[in-house]
Amino acid sequence: MNVNLKAYKVLLVEDFSTMRMSIKSILYQAGVQHIVEAENASVALAAMEKQKFDIVLCDYNLGASKNGQQLLEEAKYRKLLPYTAIFIMVTAEQASSMVLSAMENKPDEYLAKPFNAQQLFSRIEKQILRKSYLNDIEAAIDKDDLLLAIAHCNKLLCEQNPKTRTQLLKIGAELAINVGDFKTAQQYYQEVLSQRELAWAKHGLGVIAFLQNQFDTAIGLFKEVINQAPMMIETYDWLTKAYEAVEKSQDAQDTLKQAVELSPQALVRQQKLAVLAQKAGNLEVAQKAYKVAIKLGQNSVYTSCQDFAGLAKMYVKTNNIKEAFKLITEMRGRFHKNAEADLRAAHLETCIYFGQQNQSLTDQAYAKIKPITQQHNDIPKDLLLDIAEVHFLVGNIEASNQLIGDLIGNYVDDDSFINEIVYRHQFFSNDEFYADELFKRTKLELIEVNNKGVNLFKQGHVTEAFELLEGAYNKTPNNKFILMNLAKILLRDIRASGLTKDKLLKMNAYISKAVAIGVSQDKTGNIKMELTKLTALSTKP
Amino acid sequence: MKPSENINFPAILAFSVHEMKNSLSSINNLIRHLTQQNQLNANKELGQLEFEANRMNNNLMQLLILYKIDESKFTPNVDECFAIDILNAVVEQQASLFAINSLELTIVCAENLICYCDSHLIINAITTVVNNSQRYARTKVLLSAVAEEEGYVRFSVEDDGAGYPAHFLHSNAMDNKVVNLSTGSTGLGLFFVATIAKMHVNGDKKGLITLNNHCPLGGAKFSLLLP
Numbered sequence: 094m095n096v097n098l099k100a101y102k103v104l105l106v107e108d109f110s111t112m113r114m115s116i117k118s119i120l121y122q123a124g125v126q127h128i129v130e131a132e133n134a135s136v137a138l139a140a141m142e143k144q145k146f147d148i149v150l151c152d153y154n155l156g157a158s159k160n161g162q163q164l165l166e167e168a169k170y171r172k173l174l175p176y177t178a179i180f181i182m183v184t185a186e187q188a189s190s191m192v193l194s195a196m197e198n199k200p201d202e203y204l205a206k207p208f209n210a211q212q213l214f215s216r217i218e219k220q221i222l223r224k225s226y227l228n229d230i231e232a233a234i235d236k237d238d239l240l241l242a243i244a245h246c247n248k249l250l251c252e253q254n255p256k257t258r259t260q261l262l263k264i265g266a267e268l269a270i271n272v273g274d275f276k277t278a279q280q281y282y283q284e285v286l287s288q289r290e291l292a293w294a295k296h297g298l299g300v301i302a303f304l305q306n307q308f309d310t311a312i313g314l315f316k317e318v319i320n321q322a323p324m325m326i327e328t329y330d331w332l333t334k335a336y337e338a339v340e341k342s343q344d345a346q347d348t349l350k351q352a353v354e355l356s357p358q359a360l361v362r363q364q365k366l367a368v369l370a371q372k373a374g375n376l377e378v379a380q381k382a383y384k385v386a387i388k389l390g391q392n393s394v395y396t397s398c399q400d401f402a403g404l405a406k407m408y409v410k411t412n413n414i415k416e417a418f419k420l421i422t423e424m425r426g427r428f429h430k431n432a433e434a435d436l437r438a439a440h441l442e443t444c445i446y447f448g449q450q451n452q453s454l455t456d457q458a459y460a461k462i463k464p465i466t467q468q469h470n471d472i473p474k475d476l477l478l479d480i481a482e483v484h485f486l487v488g489n490i491e492a493s494n495q496l497i498g499d500l501i502g503n504y505v506d507d508d509s510f511i512n513e514i515v516y517r518h519q520f521f522s523n524d525e526f527y528a529d530e531l532f533k534r535t536k537l538e539l540i541e542v543n544n545k546g547v548n549l550f551k552q553g554h555v556t557e558a559f560e561l562l563e564g565a566y567n568k569t570p571n572n573k574f575i576l577m578n579l580a581k582i583l584l585r586d587i588r589a590s591g592l593t594k595d596k597l598l599k600m601n602a603y604i605s606k607a608v609a610i611g612v613s614q615d616k617t618g619n620i621k622m623e624l625t626k627l628t629a630l631s632t633k634p
Numbered sequence: 635m636k637p638s639e640n641i642n643f644p645a646i647l648a649f650s651v652h653e654m655k656n657s658l659s660s661i662n663n664l665i666r667h668l669t670q671q672n673q674l675n676a677n678k679e680l681g682q683l684e685f686e687a688n689r690m691n692n693n694l695m696q697l698l699i700l701y702k703i704d705e706s707k708f709t710p711n712v713d714e715c716f717a718i719d720i721l722n723a724v725v726e727q728q729a730s731l732f733a734i735n736s737l738e739l740t741i742v743c744a745e746n747l748i749c750y751c752d753s754h755l756i757i758n759a760i761t762t763v764v765n766n767s768q769r770y771a772r773t774k775v776l777l778s779a780v781a782e783e784e785g786y787v788r789f790s791v792e793d794d795g796a797g798y799p800a801h802f803l804h805s806n807a808m809d810n811k812v813v814n815l816s817t818g819s820t821g822l823g824l825f826f827v828a829t830i831a832k833m834h835v836n837g838d839k840k841g842l843i844t845l846n847n848h849c850p851l852g853g854a855k856f857s858l859l860l861p
Contacts (some may be wrong), residue, residue, distance in 0.1 A: 109656055111656075111660055112656060112659055112660070115660065115663035118663070127822060153653055175724060185648075185652035185655045185656075203754075204828040205655075205695075205754075206656065206658070206659050207655060207658045207659035207661075207687075208659075208664045209662065209666070209726070209727065210666075211726040211729060211730070212723075212726045212727060215722070215723070215726050255746050255748075256716065256745075259714045271830070288714075289714065289750050289836070290836075291712065291714065293713070311780075322709060322711065323709050324708075324710070324711055325708055442702060553819060584773060586669055627666075
């Protein structure tokens with residue numbers, strides 16, 4: 094071992110005290126002086142809150158509560174792991190490790206038990222060298238400066254080191270995708286594929302096709318990947334998305350089901366399966382997935398009150414009121430002082446009491462809805478649609494129409510959600526045309542506003558153009574189309590007349606909003622990159 | 635209802651393996667301590683102990699992977715690897731045992747030799763062979779990797795022992811005849827390695843293993859060829 098570990102802070106997470114002792118003695122032997130021990134995930138997380146560790150050595154099995162994977166997810170989610178830290182997952186069997194996790198939450202290394210000192214040190218050494226080799230790139234990514242990261246990656250690629258070339262092409266391609274530079278990404282993946290048909294490179298080509306709306310090509314590529322490497326779990330997620338995009342909902346559901354069977358521990362996938370199956374009317378699959386999601390959610394940062402409400406809704410539909418109430422109580426317990434959970438509970442109770450024709454309890458439950466919707470502007474769209482239905486149910490047609498109008502305005506370019514709104518509205522209002530006509534009208538208005546804004550801008554009336562689109566944005570803040578055009582106009586304005594602090598603040602707010610409402614990463618990345626260029630220009634003397 | 639209908643065998647298997655691996659970790663740790671205390675004495679018994687612990691570990695791992703292959707739940711996760719990294723990983727696992735047994739373990743491999751494989755699986759497979767080889771080697775074992783024709787990479791484990799017995803050389807490791815449970819000479823390890831080799835595919839080429847006694851060191855030569 095050439096690296097001196099004396100200055101490294103190590104967190105050792107292992108529930109079995111004899112194992113802890115034995116690993117500790119191995120670490121001391123290597124010259125490590127600073128070791129903190131944790132017997133479970135919550136002790137480990139508390140330690141990580143207090144200080145930043147350089148190395149986390151974590152057993153996958155940690156007894157009854159959170160496992161190592163859930164610990165890693167939470168640490169990343171809460172930003173308790175610096176990008177320089179090395180996370181090594183200790184597993185009983187090597188073979189299962191690759192299906193444990195999704196792409197974004199992979200540990201740096203897996204180490205199978207039993208291991209000796211030499212095996213441990215060489216893994217640590219390998220990771221220290223890797224991290225220091227890639228440090229400039231990872232530091233830039235950590236600061237969200239993708240342009241700089243790409244520059245560093247290109248610099249390393251120019252060194253033509255055969256030992257690192259493939260690794261750099263992979264990183265470079267992912268970065269290029271994130272700034273919308275599909276041509277470079279494609280070139281990198283193809284260079285890898287010219288050497289060997291590696292599944293991840295083909296998967297990358299599929300992602301590029303998907304992001305360019307070439308869904309059939311993407312589906313073909315993803316299917317090839319799965320055929321060649323059935324353990325590539327993230328490919329199933331993308332294939333599901335691609336099937337959804339071409340509205341093949343049964344294929345989407347089947348694909349996701351396969352992924353869930355391969356990796357039943359992944360909560361987010363179970364949640365998605367529950368929603369997809371419920372929408373498709375496949376109640377048995379949905380119910381099972383909800384139950385698993387609720388169970389897994391106990392130990393995960395990705396837990397959601399939607400899992401409880403979704404299952405409760407199914408119980409309400411089958412008139413199993415007792416179970417529905419039980420879930421509402423559980424949901425309130427798990428999500429204390431959480432507006433979304435309160436709103437979901439109020440919605441469910443209103444539905445239940447209304448069904449029981451209990452006027453006073455219906456009124457009581459319904460009265461809780463309005464204040465929450467007024468105070469919070471981050472309520473999920475599926476819940477708002479439920480609320481619109483409930484407004485209608487209790488006879489508050491005006492509120493229902495208002496909300497349907499807002500939803501259509503905000504999601505006018507989200508075809509699948511618009512279809513859902515129209516379908517649901519037809520169902521609960523018995524009015525076949527209202528929502529569909531409103532949608533068509535809204536779409537026309539939107540195009541008009543947008544064209545007007547763009548024309549004003551072209552004629553040099555920058556302020557007017559901006560004000561017009563900003564007005565539209567304030568009315569429908571979740572409309573991706575308006576938001577992205579507003580951002581583009583501001584960007585051009587900055588290019589033409591220079592950057593001010595005010596404009597930079599606005600620009601950053603738009604970018605965060607775009608990320609929050611799910612504008613694809615390549616589009617926000619592209620704008621980020623442009624902005625970085627302009628910022629760099631303006632700071633030059 | 636049969637009582638076994640309540641038994642979730644895959645879960646029990648996974649759980650048992652986890653428990654046994656913890657035990658093996660403790661055993662290995664104890665061996666390490668004892669070896670340190672015993673520095674001056676010959677550690678034949680400790681060497682034997684560590685050898686057996688390694689064998690148990692290899693058998694567990696094989697059991698689990700073969701079970702999954704049988705259930706069609708397993709495919710190799712192929713990526714670009716460097717042969718030298720694979721051989722180094724094998725040596726890291728085996729070095730202390732070779733030291734205790736006073737055997738020499740050498741690597742011959744070009745620094746930039748690329749092979750495409752599931753590195754964890756291949757490391758496990760070669761480790762199994764190397765661990766067995768010290769039963770038969772007299773003084774040394776040679777580990778090597780070279781590029782072959784048609785894009786194959788040949789990993790070899792050679793020793794200076796008595797060589798493979800005739801019935802090994804004449805049987806095909808891929809048919810189950812080698813796994814002869816009645817004679818006690820099971821060859822399960824070789825069956826496992828051959829199964830793993832065959833799962834590595836490139837176009838119409840498949841991985842394979844070869845066994846012979848044409849070895850410059852005078853003993854057995856095992857080769858794993860990956861396409």
